[in-house]
Amino acid sequence: MLDHTGPVVAAERNAARIFHADHLFFVTNGTSTSNKIVWQSTVAPGDVVVVDRNCHKSILHAITIIGAIPVFLMPTRNHYGIIGPIPLSEFSWENIERKIAANPFAETGARPRILTITQSTYDGVLYNVETIKEMLDGRIDRLHFDEAWLPHAPFHDFYRNYHAIGEDRALCAESMIFST
Numbered sequence: 001m002l003d004h005t006g007p008v009v010a011a012e013r014n015a016a017r018i019f020h021a022d023h024l025f026f027v028t029n030g031t032s033t034s035n036k037i038v039w040q041s042t043v044a045p046g047d048v049v050v051v052d053r054n055c056h057k058s059i060l061h062a063i064t065i066i067g068a069i070p071v072f073l074m075p076t077r078n079h080y081g082i083i084g085p086i087p088l089s090e091f092s093w094e095n096i097e098r099k100i101a102a103n104p105f106a107e108t109g110a111r112p113r114i115l116t117i118t119q120s121t122y123d124g125v126l127y128n129v130e131t132i133k134e135m136l137d138g139r140i141d142r143l144h145f146d147e148a149w150l151p152h153a154p155f156h157d158f159y160r161n162y163h164a165i166g167e168d169r170a171l172c173a174e175s176m177i178f179s180t
């Protein structure tokens with residue numbers, strides 16, 4: 001299945017057409033493995049990474065396996081203990097720079113290799129991807145949206161900019177977008 005030739009690559013190209021992706025790869029196992037494939041092909045030991053504190057544990061595994069240096073974006077939590085959205089201010093470059101500067105393991109001024117956001121939490125919290133692209137394009141090499149619960153989003157107007165990749169969605173000028 002991981003040999004991208006013959007009928008497999010033909011099906012991957014058809015899926016890329018349907019999802020409006022430049023490249024699309026099937027993965028045996030689920031989104032945990034997909035997340036690790038994205039990370040292990042893009043992050044090296046000692047790289048600074050910017051991660052949703054409410055990310056799936058496969059991302060925490062990737063941080064541990066690779067030896068990356070995480071800087072966390074903190075979501076809100078209400079008095080019922082329910083985790084809400086990461087506030088917009090957490091995504092500002094000044095805030096991320098400040099967090100890197102305050103991290104004793106990170107090199108001063110290090111450029112983050114990847115941002116990973118849980119795109120649809122279990123409670124249905126979604127982020128406007130175009131806003132995140134505007135704020136972080138060129139600042140972080142890869143913008144990765146863990147869309148384990150969101151593959152249906154490109155097929156309904158309701159979700160418009162609230163998923164990573166779809167019809168008529170502009171590329172970043174510099175950063176690469178991943179959806180798992």
Ligand SMILES: Cc1ncc(COP(=O)(O)O)c(C=O)c1O
Pocket residue numbers: 029030031032033056058118119120146147148149
């Ligand atoms: C946001 C998110 N990412 C990744 C995963 C992992 O998916 P899988 O169980 O297919 O490995 C899950 C699983 O529920 C998830 O909710």
